[in-house]
Amino acid sequence: MPFKPDLVDEVNVLIKFKDSTQEGIKVHKTAAPNLIAATERLFDKGMITQKDGGYLTPRGLIAVEHAHTLHDLLSSTAE
Numbered sequence: 001m002p003f004k005p006d007l008v009d010e011v012n013v014l015i016k017f018k019d020s021t022q023e024g025i026k027v028h029k030t031a032a033p034n035l036i037a038a039t040e041r042l043f044d045k046g047m048i049t050q051k052d053g054g055y056l057t058p059r060g061l062i063a064v065e066h067a068h069t070l071h072d073l074l075s076s077t078a079e
Contacts, residue, residue: 009038014047014067017056024055 003011013035016025027039036052043051047060056064 005034006038006041009034010042011067011070013038013042014060014064015071017060017064019061019065019068021056021058021061024049025053027053 013027017023027036029036039048039053040051042048042060046057047063049055049057
């Protein structure tokens with residue numbers, strides 16, 4: 001089953017976070033509508049603390065770690 005565009009947008013928001021609960025992000029009202037919507041969905045899923053970003057929750061931290069791992073694996077070249 002392929003990733004739906006909404007999920008891809010959510011992953012793109014997640015990878016903006018560092019692997020830490022100490023550093024948050026802010027998605028401004030001038031951001032692309034799809035990223036604003038993705039950020040709100042992540043809040044509704046309990047992964048971030050605010051509808052416009054904020055900090056990662058424990059659940060969000062796990063998702064970010066996996067998102068960064070997947071990104072790194074797919075970005076690397078086979079040896």
